[in-house]
Amino acid sequence: MDKHKLIALPIAILVVANMMVPSFALADEVNANKGLGLGRENNKGSSFCVRLVEKDERFEKNYAEKEAKLSSERNENDKERMGRRADADKRREDRKVKVDNRVANRYQKLYEEIAKTDAEKLAVTTFKTVVETALTAKRTSVDAAIAAFKTAVDTATTARRTAIDAARTAYQTSTEAALKTAADQCAAGTASAIVRTNFQTLIKTAKDKFEADKAAAPKVGVDVSALTEAKRTALEKAQTTFQAAFEKAKADLKAAFGTNQPV
Structure with a gap:
């Protein structure tokens, strides 16, 4: 059965029961309540119960709208992140x-114009091999560091979204339970003021828990700061290792050329 019907059914029973009360008795009760200053409160409470289905539909509509907005924002964020990475x-x-x-x-130029002897040409070939090997190793390290950074950022983003989604689901479940409880209390003849107060308490509890769950969700910004530092350290290490290999290769090349310095 549709959950709106589950809420509407007990309310409908309550409304029909109220219609069976003699009109003169109802008039006497209203007049008595006016004298006690209770007429406005009871009218408000009665309206609360009668409009409970409307409240349920409004909650559901708001949730669906926020869900669509959140999904759109996430898609846009993903698109921007992928765009920055591609650039x-x-x-x-x-x-x-x-x-x-x-x-x-x-x-x-070194091989064809500067190197004059076979020994110098061999030194250039050796220099080229050493530098290219070091450069390839550097690029491999850089690519690995960047890939690790991207993966870690994606993982952190997913972790936060998962936590937020769980919090939203829990809030929706609590809200639906609060609406069902209110409908049952209305149908059971509980004083409308009490039903309304109980409902507000349940909703506040659900909202407070939702806010607490959101606050406890992993913070992508904090994670990204640490990941950025780790990436920077890895890139610096790759550059330092390459530079050391390059300087040694250059020194060996100069030594092979003697006074005919190539670089």
Whole structure:
């Protein structure tokens, strides 16, 4: 059975029962309540019970709208993140091409124009092999560090979204339970003021828990700061290792050329 019907049914029973009360008795009760200042409160309470189905539909509509908005925001964030990554990857690949072209031209000049003897040409070939090996190792380390960073960011994002989704589901479940409890109390003839107070208490408890659950969810910003630092450290290490290998290769090349310094 539809959950709106589950809420509407006890309310309908209550409304029919109220219609069976003699009108003169109802008039006497209203007049008595006016004298006690209770007429407005009872009318408000009665309206609360009668409009309970409307409240349920409104809660459900609001939840669906927020769910759609959240999904749209997440999709947009994912799109922007993927776009930034694609741009960064392209810039990095463009730099690689420029470096490779510049280095290739340098090797060619060393081998064909500067190296005069077979020993010098062999030294250039050795230099080229050592530097290219070091450069490949550096790029492999850089790519691994960047890939690890991306994966960790995605994992942190998913962890937060999972926690938020769980909090939202728990809040929706608590809200539906509060509406059902209110409907049952209305049908049982519980004073409308009490039903309304109980409902508000349950909703406040659900909201407070939702806010607490959101606050306890993993913070992507905090995780990203640590991940960025880890990536920076890995990139610096890769550069330091490459630079050391390059300097040694350059020193060996100079030693092979003697006074005819190539670099």
